[in-house]
Amino acid sequence: MMNDKIKLCYDVPADDFTRAGEASSNVKSKLKMMGVNPEIIRKVAIAMYEGEINMVIHAFGGTIDVVITPDEIEMVLKDDGPGIENIELAMQAGYSTAPDNIRSLGFGAGMGLPNMKKYTDELNIDSTVGVGTTVTMKVKMNER
Amino acid sequence: MTIKDIRDILGARFIYGEDHKDREVHAACGSDMMSDVLAFVKDSAVLLTGLCNPQVIRTAEMMDIICIVFVRGKMPDDNMIEMAREKGIALLSTGHRMFSACGMLYEKGLRGGSPYR
């Protein structure tokens, strides 16, 4: 399928709810063109989209780097938002600090991080309050 | 059931994608919370929602959902229709409320996924 390492970089703008998800959409199209297995593409797309939305609604946007190799797809989502105080709590299904105006946009069920865990083979969250959050996710090309 | 069957059962109308009317739908999901929807993966599914913003189309795109039904007469705007067109996602609008719309499809044999674990 491909032998090289491909790196894609995206800027996720702050406060642009309408455009949130464009990076994930772009990655999805690229993986499709590369002929990656549709199940793998769906897992990557959902996990990255949840992370991208989180960067917009909980932080001030940020950057996403995606590295595609024959073995796996790695996504690194980095923001300099408020950070996550208690990661274990944030990971619980149903936990959300989203205000009502975000809920009325269809987000804030507290399901994003659990979904990111569910659809990836590796999820690592590195966060410092007042500094920012880096979420690293990996999806293996031929596992699960 | 096909997208056209859904249109007929719900007395809905096509906002976009009448060309896709013969595509088979295998499962359904009804929610106004997008992460709820994103927890549900099924092939060739339809999404019923009362939410009407561009992220509904994005969510459907990420999940390979083939048709979105807007309940309570909600109407997507031009930008949303354009996004759906780009991704080939059919859009329907029905006057029924969520509960009734889901019930009508269920009665005709359409099913959701297994319970959330």
Ligand SMILES: Nc1ncnc2c1ncn2[C@@H]1O[C@H](COP(=O)(O)OP(=O)(O)OP(=O)(O)O)[C@@H](O)[C@H]1O
């Ligand atoms: N990038 C981030 N920066 C700061 N806080 C975050 C970030 N991502 C997640 N969080 C915190 O973790 C909580 C849980 O996130 P999660 O994605 O699971 O749910 P949500 O975004 O609130 O709702 P949903 O994803 O269901 O729409 C958030 O409510 C928020 O408090």
Ligand SMILES: [Mg+2]
């Ligand atoms: Mg979230």
